[in-house]
Amino acid sequence: MSAELIDGKAVAAEIDQRAGQAGAELSKALGRAPCLAVVLIGDDPASDVYVRSKVKRTEAAGMTSIEIRRPADVSQAEVVEIVRGLNSDSGVDGILVQMPLPGHIDSNAVISAIDPDKDVDGLTEVSAGRLLLGKPGLRPCTPAGCVLLAERAMGSLSGKSVVVIGRSILVGKPAALLFLEQNATVTIAHSRTHDLAALTRTADIVVAAVGRPQMVRGDWIKPGACVLDVGINRVDAPERGEGRTRLVGDVAFDEAVAHAGWITPVPGGIGPMTIAMLLRNTVLAAAARAGLDRPAGL
Ligand SMILES: Nc1nc(=O)c2c([nH]1)NC[C@@H]1CN(c3ccc(C(=O)N[C@@H](CCC(=O)O)C(=O)O)cc3)C=[N+]21
Numbered sequence: 001m002s003a004e005l006i007d008g009k010a011v012a013a014e015i016d017q018r019a020g021q022a023g024a025e026l027s028k029a030l031g032r033a034p035c036l037a038v039v040l041i042g043d044d045p046a047s048d049v050y051v052r053s054k055v056k057r058t059e060a061a062g063m064t065s066i067e068i069r070r071p072a073d074v075s076q077a078e079v080v081e082i083v084r085g086l087n088s089d090s091g092v093d094g095i096l097v098q099m100p101l102p103g104h105i106d107s108n109a110v111i112s113a114i115d116p117d118k119d120v121d122g123l124t125e126v127s128a129g130r131l132l133l134g135k136p137g138l139r140p141c142t143p144a145g146c147v148l149l150a151e152r153a154m155g156s157l158s159g160k161s162v163v164v165i166g167r168s169i170l171v172g173k174p175a176a177l178l179f180l181e182q183n184a185t186v187t188i189a190h191s192r193t194h195d196l197a198a199l200t201r202t203a204d205i206v207v208a209a210v211g212r213p214q215m216v217r218g219d220w221i222k223p224g225a226c227v228l229d230v231g232i233n234r235v236d237a238p239e240r241g242e243g244r245t246r247l248v249g250d251v252a253f254d255e256a257v258a259h260a261g262w263i264t265p266v267p268g269g270i271g272p273m274t275i276a277m278l279l280r281n282t283v284l285a286a287a288a289r290a291g292l293d294r295p296a297g298l
Contacts, residue, residue, distance in 0.1 A: 003227070003260035006149050008269040015148075015276035020061030022295035023283045027062075034286035035064040036094040036120065036278070037086045041079060041105070042072035047098050054096070054275055061279050066092065076105045080113045087115040093286035094120035096278065099170075117289055120281040122174065131177050136288075138281050142209075143175035145273030146228045147182060150205055153226050153262040158183040163200050165189045165216065165250070166209035171230055175207050196220075208250035218255025227256055227263040230270050 023034045036058050040051045051067065058065040068082055079101070086095045095118045101107045116126035122140035130137030150157060162179045166172035167190045176186045184205070189196055191210075200206055200220040208216045209230035221227060231250030240246065249266035257263055264270055280298055287295050 003257045003263040004153070006153055006226075006228075006262050006264045006269060008145070008149060008264055009272045011149060011152060012145075012272035012276035015273070016057055016061050016279055018297045019276070019279040019283050020063070022298050023061060023063050023279075023286070026283060026286055026290075026292070026295060029292060030286065030290055032091065033062060033064045034093045034282050035066065035091055036096065036282045037066040037068065037089075037092045039068045039070075039079070039082055039086075039095070039097045041070050041074055041098070042102050044100075047100075051098055054278060057275055058279060058282070063279065063282060072102045074102075074105075076109060079105060079110050083110060083113040087113070087118065092118065093289060094118055094278075094282040096121050118285055120278055120285055122281070123170070128169075128174070131174060134181065138285060139178060139277075140170065140174040141277035141281065142171050142230060142270060142274045143178050144277045144280075145270055146175055146207055146230065147178045148277075149264060149270070149273060150179075150226055150228060151182070154205075156182075157205070160184045160204040161202060162186045162205040162207065163189055163203035164207040164209065165196065165200065166207075166211070166230075168209065171209040172207075175209065175230075179205070179207075206251075210250050212250055213248045214250070214252040216251040216256065218252060218257075218259050221256050221259035223259055224261035225259070227251055227260045228270060229253070229264050229266050232266060232271055 027033045038051050055065045086092045095114050111123050114124050116124045119127045119138050122138045127137050162184045164172050164176045167188050176188045180186050197220045201222050205226045207228045213233040213235050229249035229251040233248050234245050235248050237244045237246040247267050
Protein backbone atom coordinates (compact mmCIF):
# COMPACT_ATOMS: atom_id res chain seq x y z
CA MET A 1 0.00 0.00 0.00
CA SER A 2 1.21 3.49 -0.72
CA ALA A 3 -0.08 6.41 1.31
CA GLU A 4 -2.09 9.27 -0.08
CA LEU A 5 0.00 12.45 0.01
CA ILE A 6 -1.52 15.30 2.00
CA ASP A 7 -0.84 18.42 -0.04
CA GLY A 8 -0.26 20.98 2.72
CA LYS A 9 0.71 23.60 0.19
CA ALA A 10 -2.61 23.31 -1.65
CA VAL A 11 -4.69 23.31 1.54
CA ALA A 12 -2.68 26.29 2.81
CA ALA A 13 -3.41 28.18 -0.41
CA GLU A 14 -7.10 27.51 0.09
CA ILE A 15 -6.98 28.72 3.73
CA ASP A 16 -5.05 31.83 2.63
CA GLN A 17 -7.79 32.55 0.14
CA ARG A 18 -10.57 32.00 2.65
CA ALA A 19 -8.79 34.21 5.18
CA GLY A 20 -8.47 36.84 2.47
CA GLN A 21 -12.19 36.67 1.68
CA ALA A 22 -13.17 36.85 5.34
CA GLY A 23 -10.67 39.68 5.80
CA ALA A 24 -12.18 41.60 2.88
CA GLU A 25 -15.67 41.14 4.35
CA LEU A 26 -14.39 42.30 7.73
CA SER A 27 -12.72 45.34 6.18
CA LYS A 28 -16.19 46.75 5.46
CA ALA A 29 -17.04 46.73 9.17
CA LEU A 30 -13.59 47.82 10.36
CA GLY A 31 -12.99 50.48 7.74
CA ARG A 32 -9.57 48.92 7.15
CA ALA A 33 -8.02 45.54 6.35
CA PRO A 34 -6.87 43.18 9.15
CA CYS A 35 -3.26 43.94 10.04
CA LEU A 36 -0.41 41.66 11.11
CA ALA A 37 2.74 43.09 12.70
CA VAL A 38 5.88 40.96 12.45
CA VAL A 39 8.92 41.71 14.60
CA LEU A 40 12.28 40.35 13.46
CA ILE A 41 15.39 40.77 15.60
CA GLY A 42 18.80 40.09 14.04
CA ASP A 43 19.72 38.88 10.58
CA ASP A 44 19.39 35.12 10.72
CA PRO A 45 18.88 34.14 7.06
CA ALA A 46 16.30 31.41 7.82
CA SER A 47 14.22 33.80 9.94
CA ASP A 48 14.47 36.38 7.19
CA VAL A 49 13.05 33.89 4.67
CA TYR A 50 10.16 32.94 6.97
CA VAL A 51 9.30 36.55 7.78
CA ARG A 52 9.31 37.51 4.11
CA SER A 53 7.02 34.60 3.38
CA LYS A 54 4.63 35.67 6.17
CA VAL A 55 4.54 39.25 4.93
CA LYS A 56 4.14 38.21 1.30
CA ARG A 57 1.25 35.85 1.97
CA THR A 58 -0.47 38.34 4.30
CA GLU A 59 -0.40 40.98 1.57
CA ALA A 60 -1.38 38.51 -1.16
CA ALA A 61 -4.49 37.78 0.92
CA GLY A 62 -5.36 41.49 0.83
CA MET A 63 -4.36 42.18 4.42
CA THR A 64 -1.92 44.74 5.77
CA SER A 65 1.42 43.88 7.31
CA ILE A 66 3.89 45.89 9.33
CA GLU A 67 7.46 44.66 9.51
CA ILE A 68 9.67 45.87 12.35
CA ARG A 69 13.33 44.94 12.23
CA ARG A 70 16.06 45.61 14.76
CA PRO A 71 19.73 44.51 14.87
CA ALA A 72 20.73 41.50 16.99
CA ASP A 73 22.24 43.69 19.73
CA VAL A 74 18.96 45.46 20.55
CA SER A 75 18.10 45.43 24.27
CA GLN A 76 15.32 43.33 25.73
CA ALA A 77 13.71 46.50 27.06
CA GLU A 78 13.49 47.91 23.56
CA VAL A 79 11.87 44.76 22.17
CA VAL A 80 9.32 44.80 24.99
CA GLU A 81 8.71 48.50 24.21
CA ILE A 82 8.08 47.64 20.56
CA VAL A 83 5.55 44.99 21.59
CA ARG A 84 3.79 47.41 23.96
CA GLY A 85 3.58 49.97 21.19
CA LEU A 86 1.92 47.41 18.92
CA ASN A 87 -0.46 46.41 21.75
CA SER A 88 -1.71 49.96 22.07
CA ASP A 89 -1.93 50.54 18.31
CA SER A 90 -5.62 49.97 17.53
CA GLY A 91 -4.75 49.48 13.85
CA VAL A 92 -2.78 46.30 14.62
CA ASP A 93 -4.71 43.02 15.01
CA GLY A 94 -1.94 40.45 15.25
CA ILE A 95 1.58 40.51 16.68
CA LEU A 96 4.20 37.92 15.83
CA VAL A 97 7.71 38.08 17.29
CA GLN A 98 9.85 35.79 15.17
CA MET A 99 11.69 33.12 17.19
CA PRO A 100 14.41 32.42 18.10
CA LEU A 101 15.47 35.70 19.68
CA PRO A 102 19.16 36.48 20.32
CA GLY A 103 20.55 34.78 23.44
CA HIS A 104 20.63 37.89 25.63
CA ILE A 105 16.88 38.39 25.27
CA ASP A 106 14.47 36.42 27.47
CA SER A 107 11.86 35.29 24.97
CA ASN A 108 9.37 34.57 27.76
CA ALA A 109 9.50 38.19 28.85
CA VAL A 110 8.86 39.33 25.29
CA ILE A 111 6.02 36.85 24.68
CA SER A 112 4.39 37.79 28.00
CA ALA A 113 4.28 41.39 26.85
CA ILE A 114 2.03 40.53 23.87
CA ASP A 115 -1.66 41.39 24.28
CA PRO A 116 -3.31 37.92 24.31
CA ASP A 117 -6.06 39.21 22.02
CA LYS A 118 -3.36 39.95 19.41
CA ASP A 119 -1.35 36.78 20.09
CA VAL A 120 -1.69 35.21 16.64
CA ASP A 121 1.08 32.69 17.49
CA GLY A 122 -0.95 31.48 20.48
CA LEU A 123 2.17 31.53 22.62
CA THR A 124 1.24 33.71 25.61
CA GLU A 125 0.34 32.22 28.98
CA VAL A 126 -3.19 33.52 28.56
CA SER A 127 -3.59 31.82 25.16
CA ALA A 128 -2.18 28.58 26.58
CA GLY A 129 -4.59 28.84 29.52
CA ARG A 130 -7.55 29.45 27.23
CA LEU A 131 -6.60 26.37 25.20
CA LEU A 132 -6.22 24.22 28.31
CA LEU A 133 -9.55 25.40 29.69
CA GLY A 134 -11.37 25.05 26.35
CA LYS A 135 -12.18 28.76 26.21
CA PRO A 136 -12.24 30.78 22.98
CA GLY A 137 -8.85 32.17 22.06
CA LEU A 138 -6.09 32.15 19.47
CA ARG A 139 -4.62 28.68 18.98
CA PRO A 140 -0.97 27.95 18.07
CA CYS A 141 -0.57 27.80 14.30
CA THR A 142 1.43 24.64 13.64
CA PRO A 143 -0.70 22.39 15.88
CA ALA A 144 -3.91 23.90 14.48
CA GLY A 145 -2.61 23.11 10.99
CA CYS A 146 -2.02 19.48 12.02
CA VAL A 147 -5.59 19.06 13.25
CA LEU A 148 -7.02 20.68 10.15
CA LEU A 149 -5.05 18.40 7.80
CA ALA A 150 -5.94 15.29 9.83
CA GLU A 151 -9.65 16.20 9.64
CA ARG A 152 -9.41 16.82 5.92
CA ALA A 153 -7.84 13.39 5.44
CA MET A 154 -9.84 11.24 7.86
CA GLY A 155 -13.03 13.13 8.65
CA SER A 156 -14.11 13.14 12.31
CA LEU A 157 -11.22 12.58 14.73
CA SER A 158 -13.57 11.48 17.51
CA GLY A 159 -12.24 8.35 19.21
CA LYS A 160 -9.12 8.19 17.04
CA SER A 161 -5.87 7.41 18.82
CA VAL A 162 -3.15 10.02 18.46
CA VAL A 163 0.50 9.66 19.46
CA VAL A 164 2.24 13.03 19.58
CA ILE A 165 6.00 12.57 19.61
CA GLY A 166 7.53 15.63 21.27
CA ARG A 167 6.33 17.75 24.19
CA SER A 168 7.46 21.22 23.17
CA ILE A 169 5.50 24.27 24.22
CA LEU A 170 5.36 25.38 20.58
CA VAL A 171 4.01 22.17 19.05
CA GLY A 172 3.75 18.94 21.09
CA LYS A 173 1.75 20.11 24.11
CA PRO A 174 -0.73 22.33 22.26
CA ALA A 175 -1.15 19.68 19.52
CA ALA A 176 -2.15 17.15 22.18
CA LEU A 177 -4.75 19.55 23.60
CA LEU A 178 -6.16 20.44 20.18
CA PHE A 179 -6.59 16.76 19.22
CA LEU A 180 -8.18 16.15 22.62
CA GLU A 181 -10.59 19.00 21.88
CA GLN A 182 -11.65 16.96 18.81
CA ASN A 183 -12.40 14.01 21.12
CA ALA A 184 -9.35 12.02 20.06
CA THR A 185 -7.52 9.81 22.56
CA VAL A 186 -4.10 11.37 22.93
CA THR A 187 -0.74 10.13 24.17
CA ILE A 188 2.25 12.45 24.42
CA ALA A 189 5.53 10.61 23.87
CA HIS A 190 9.02 12.04 24.34
CA SER A 191 12.68 11.11 24.75
CA ARG A 192 12.03 9.08 27.93
CA THR A 193 9.14 7.07 26.50
CA HIS A 194 9.71 3.32 26.70
CA ASP A 195 9.43 1.44 23.40
CA LEU A 196 8.36 4.40 21.34
CA ALA A 197 8.16 2.27 18.19
CA ALA A 198 5.59 -0.08 19.76
CA LEU A 199 3.56 2.83 21.11
CA THR A 200 3.59 4.66 17.79
CA ARG A 201 2.42 1.46 16.06
CA THR A 202 -0.84 1.68 18.01
CA ALA A 203 -1.70 5.16 16.67
CA ASP A 204 -4.34 6.07 14.11
CA ILE A 205 -2.59 9.46 13.87
CA VAL A 206 1.11 10.14 14.44
CA VAL A 207 2.35 13.69 14.99
CA ALA A 208 6.15 13.76 14.72
CA ALA A 209 7.52 16.93 16.32
CA VAL A 210 10.91 16.13 17.77
CA GLY A 211 13.35 17.86 15.45
CA ARG A 212 15.34 14.70 14.70
CA PRO A 213 15.78 13.95 11.02
CA GLN A 214 13.94 10.79 9.91
CA MET A 215 13.67 9.37 13.43
CA VAL A 216 10.25 7.78 12.87
CA ARG A 217 10.78 4.65 10.77
CA GLY A 218 8.38 2.95 8.39
CA ASP A 219 7.69 -0.03 10.64
CA TRP A 220 6.60 2.31 13.45
CA ILE A 221 3.49 3.16 11.45
CA LYS A 222 0.27 1.20 11.77
CA PRO A 223 -1.02 0.26 8.31
CA GLY A 224 -3.38 2.97 7.09
CA ALA A 225 -2.45 5.54 9.78
CA CYS A 226 -2.28 9.29 9.20
CA VAL A 227 1.26 10.62 9.57
CA LEU A 228 1.78 14.35 10.22
CA ASP A 229 5.44 15.29 9.97
CA VAL A 230 6.15 18.60 11.72
CA GLY A 231 9.95 18.33 11.48
CA ILE A 232 11.87 20.66 9.21
CA ASN A 233 15.51 19.56 9.31
CA ARG A 234 18.18 20.73 6.92
CA VAL A 235 20.61 17.88 6.22
CA ASP A 236 23.61 17.43 3.96
CA ALA A 237 22.77 16.11 0.51
CA PRO A 238 26.10 15.18 -1.10
CA GLU A 239 24.14 13.28 -3.78
CA ARG A 240 23.00 16.71 -5.02
CA GLY A 241 26.56 17.92 -5.22
CA GLU A 242 29.30 19.32 -3.02
CA GLY A 243 27.97 21.34 -0.05
CA ARG A 244 24.30 20.94 -1.03
CA THR A 245 21.55 20.41 1.53
CA ARG A 246 17.92 19.34 1.54
CA LEU A 247 14.97 19.48 3.94
CA VAL A 248 13.78 16.29 5.62
CA GLY A 249 11.14 15.72 8.26
CA ASP A 250 11.18 13.76 11.51
CA VAL A 251 9.73 10.82 9.59
CA ALA A 252 11.65 8.55 7.20
CA PHE A 253 9.23 9.42 4.42
CA ASP A 254 10.29 6.80 1.87
CA GLU A 255 9.71 4.04 4.42
CA ALA A 256 6.59 5.44 6.06
CA VAL A 257 4.80 6.07 2.76
CA ALA A 258 4.57 2.30 2.29
CA HIS A 259 2.69 1.84 5.60
CA ALA A 260 0.64 5.00 6.11
CA GLY A 261 -2.82 5.73 4.75
CA TRP A 262 -2.03 9.46 4.54
CA ILE A 263 1.24 11.31 5.01
CA THR A 264 2.46 14.91 4.86
CA PRO A 265 5.63 15.53 2.84
CA VAL A 266 8.49 17.83 3.88
CA PRO A 267 8.60 20.39 2.40
CA GLY A 268 5.03 21.08 1.29
CA GLY A 269 3.20 19.61 4.28
CA ILE A 270 2.77 21.16 7.69
CA GLY A 271 5.17 24.10 7.04
CA PRO A 272 2.93 26.04 4.64
CA MET A 273 -0.06 25.35 6.92
CA THR A 274 1.66 27.19 9.77
CA ILE A 275 1.55 30.42 7.79
CA ALA A 276 -2.02 29.80 6.60
CA MET A 277 -3.15 29.45 10.21
CA LEU A 278 -1.32 32.66 11.03
CA LEU A 279 -3.37 34.52 8.42
CA ARG A 280 -6.51 32.88 9.73
CA ASN A 281 -5.63 33.89 13.31
CA THR A 282 -5.06 37.47 12.16
CA VAL A 283 -8.59 37.63 10.74
CA LEU A 284 -10.04 35.91 13.82
CA ALA A 285 -8.21 38.38 16.06
CA ALA A 286 -9.45 41.35 14.04
CA ALA A 287 -13.06 40.13 14.27
CA ALA A 288 -12.89 39.29 17.98
CA ARG A 289 -11.26 42.61 18.84
CA ALA A 290 -14.05 44.44 17.00
CA GLY A 291 -16.65 42.43 18.94
CA LEU A 292 -17.88 40.73 15.78
CA ASP A 293 -18.91 37.10 15.28
CA ARG A 294 -16.40 34.55 14.06
CA PRO A 295 -16.17 35.14 10.29
CA ALA A 296 -17.87 32.54 8.10
CA GLY A 297 -15.62 30.10 6.26
CA LEU A 298 -12.87 30.07 8.88
N1 LIG B 1 7.00 33.49 16.46
C1 LIG B 1 7.21 32.49 15.60
N2 LIG B 1 6.17 31.87 15.02
C2 LIG B 1 6.37 30.86 14.12
O1 LIG B 1 5.40 30.27 13.60
C3 LIG B 1 7.72 30.50 13.80
C4 LIG B 1 8.76 31.18 14.44
N3 LIG B 1 8.49 32.16 15.33
N4 LIG B 1 10.05 30.86 14.17
C5 LIG B 1 10.40 29.86 13.21
C6 LIG B 1 9.31 28.82 13.04
C7 LIG B 1 9.40 28.05 11.76
N5 LIG B 1 8.18 28.34 11.05
C8 LIG B 1 7.91 27.89 9.76
C9 LIG B 1 6.90 28.39 8.97
C10 LIG B 1 6.72 27.97 7.67
C11 LIG B 1 7.52 27.01 7.12
C12 LIG B 1 7.35 26.60 5.71
O2 LIG B 1 6.49 27.10 5.01
N6 LIG B 1 8.18 25.67 5.21
C13 LIG B 1 8.18 25.20 3.84
C14 LIG B 1 9.59 25.13 3.28
C15 LIG B 1 10.46 26.28 3.63
C16 LIG B 1 11.89 26.10 3.16
O3 LIG B 1 12.08 25.69 2.00
O4 LIG B 1 12.81 26.38 3.97
C17 LIG B 1 7.62 23.80 3.76
O5 LIG B 1 7.69 23.06 4.76
O6 LIG B 1 7.15 23.44 2.70
C18 LIG B 1 8.51 26.46 7.90
C19 LIG B 1 8.69 26.90 9.21
C20 LIG B 1 7.43 29.22 11.74
N7 LIG B 1 8.02 29.50 12.91
